[in-house]
Amino acid sequence: METEPADSGRPAARRRYDPRLPAPPAFLRRGPWREGAFTSPLHEPRTVVVVGRWLGGALLVCFLTGLTSHLLQDPPGWLAPHLPARPVNGYRVTQGLHVISGLAAIPLVGAKLWAVYPRLFEWPPARSVLHALERLGIALLVAAVLMELFTGLLNTLQWYPWPFPFRQTHYWLGWTAVGGLLVHLSVKAPLIAGHWWRRAAPALAQRRAFLTATTAAVGAVTLVTAGQSVPWLRPLDLLAPRRPDIGPQGLPVNRTAAQAGTVTVPADWRLSVDGPVPYRLTLAELGELPQVSAELPISCVEGWSATARWTGVRMAELVRRAGAPPGSAVRVTSLEAEGPYRVMEMPATYVDDPLTLLALRVDGGVLDADHGFPARVIAPNRPGVLQTKWVARIEVIA
Known part of the structure; x- marks a missing residue:
């Protein structure tokens, strides 16, 4: 029904109607x-x-x-x-x-x-x-x-x-x-x-x-x-919606502390860790536990990613102190009042990984409020929305 002309450089009219079928009105x-x-x-x-x-x-x-x-x-x-x-x-x-x-x-x-x-x-x-x-x-x-x-x-x-x-x-x-x-x-x-x-x-x-x-x-x-x-x-990176090196402490932020309603952290903040042997820790007590540093990226669903040096306590160490065995999963709850990722579940493969931290510092400085002060989760190969900020509670669930 259609033919292709030789390479003459000139466009040619193309027949589109099959002569065996009715023509349009x-x-x-x-x-x-x-x-x-x-x-x-x-x-x-x-x-x-x-x-x-x-x-x-x-x-x-x-x-x-x-x-x-x-x-x-x-x-x-x-x-x-x-x-x-x-x-x-x-x-x-x-x-x-x-x-x-x-x-x-x-x-x-x-x-x-x-x-x-x-x-x-x-x-x-x-x-x-x-x-x-x-x-x-x-x-x-x-x-x-x-x-x-x-x-x-x-x-x-x-x-x-x-x-x-x-x-x-x-x-x-x-x-x-x-x-x-x-x-x-x-x-x-x-x-x-x-x-x-x-x-x-x-x-x-x-x-x-x-x-x-x-x-x-x-x-x-x-x-x-x-x-x-x-x-x-x-x-x-001229037209991308996000520059990965712009933001508090040189890292972008998707959800700020103001948006999450966590601008003011309670003076009596304690990290609650629930397991066979539950306990609570102040920020000072968390800082006295063995500190580990790791170079890890934070990567978001919008496509941007940036690497930083995070310092904090291994998640596995916190879980062991609660009397839970290796292979335990956890549920992490944020201080933010509402949001689809306020509560996050972390499988045991992440909990047991030595690079998974409850971070207290980034690139040598105390976490900015927008980056999750007083403590946030950082784990390898994990979407940014699951790197929970403003952590209030860690609960062993399996």
Whole structure:
């Protein structure tokens, strides 16, 4: 139905209506419905397949790393005891890749939609029930991908102008997009296979220019945003919503003490540790326990990460003093009055890791109020939202 011209450098009119099917009514034969409305030779399968390969790769990385983040934040009961505390930078890498691939997918989605959008104006809109279902599936796929990227982008800015919960919605949108993509690939498999290799279609100067421009756009977006998680790209971090070296004590803050309602810590603050042998400690008494320092990153779901030197008491030491054996999980409660992460459960793999600390200091200084004074949790390979600040209670739960 469509033919590709030789590499003449001139666009050619493209026939979109199958002569065996009824033509659109006269009142629609104008604008995008008129014959020859789309003249670019780039609205063709080879261009779509090439851009689709890149987009599919970005979406696959984004989905798998997003699934990793979700499982670390909210693991099912059978998985929680097996979550690994190592590698130390595991969450930093996976969540950084999640945001980088998601941002890179935005210009790729734009390029893919531009290449295929003339098909929106085909006539008739549906040639059969199966064709109608196929087009409905594509509409669902496009809507899910656009919504996923849009909400993810605003999450990096910590802006939530919608009434629904972001994390759960983002999670299920991801599954919807992947399901729609698999159905789309199965339906289009013959077309994709036929145009996968370069020799499948004549070379076009326009196609080369279009793909080069798309590559440049993806590269530019990556270079000016990835510095929030990739240290050696930090000098180019021009458009990322967060600079990892800006904030109290040189570290960013997502939730301040004022937002959490913990600006004033009670003068009689005590850390409560509940277990077979419960006890309470003042801040001075905590400081008299053996102190350990560790270089650990703090990495947030928005994509930024930063490394600092944290000093405090090993979580395992606090648990042992409460009479709990190795392999015990804990529940940590913050001083903040409310919030989805006010109470956090930590599996035994993290509790037993010698790098997991109840930190009292960062980079040699007493914790700033915004960083969790008087004490906060810091653990390897852990999302930032689970590095509980303003700790009031540690409870052995298993």
